[in-house]
Structures are given as structure tokens and as C-alpha cells.
Amino acid sequence: MGRSQRPLPRRLGEKLRQIRESLGLTLEQMIGQLDYASSPIYPTNISAMERGEREPPLPLLLSYARLVGISTDVLIDDGLSLPNELPAVRKQARKKGATTSLKKSLTNRARR
Secondary structure, three states: OOOOOOOOOOOHHHHHHHHHHHHOOOHHHHHHHOOOOOOOOOHHHHHHHHOOOOOOOHHHHHHHHHHHOOOHHHHHOOOOOOOOOOOOOOHHHHOOOOHHHHHHHHHHHHHO
16 A cells, blocks of 8 residues: 555644744743653754644644643644633743743643
């Protein structure tokens, strides 16, 4: 059987970029926030995904969705938009060592 390329959602890259920007994170900081250990991920990978040039692995999409408390459906379905309000990171949370407090904050928010 031949292997055909499946269509990539047109708005996926835009949504991934919106998530990162709403969190106020650089590409490097975003990698630190994603709970993704399946394989190494680099800023160039994230950038290519945000531009729609590279297809993110499904576990990485799940990490994005969990990070901001949304369903993966919202990322994948071009007919759905991101919520108007995504968690925002305070400026001091961007400093080194503050990633733990961000994860705790997002975890507590998801439990509500």
C-alpha cells in the first residue's frame, strides 16, 4: 500500500503560535513548558510547526492542549477557535526557575 500524506489542518500552526504568544514565551521557554519527552525538540522544530511547515507529533499536540487546558479538537479542527482567554504568564514567571510555579498554576486551573 502506498503512503499518502494526510492533510494538515490549515490553522494549526497559527493556533500553536497563539498559545505560545499568549503565554508570553520564547521558543526555548515553550519547549520547557511542554511536557514532551518522546524525542528531543528544538526551537527550529517549534518555529516550523508554527509556520505550518512541519507536522507536530500527536503527543506534542496533546502537551500543547494540556498546557492551556483545551481539547486537542480545538487545535486540530479548523472550524474551532482558541478560547478568547488563555492562561497568561506574569513577567516574573518568565525568569529562570519560574516554570514550576506556572505548571502548578495551570494544573490548579485545570482541576477547577
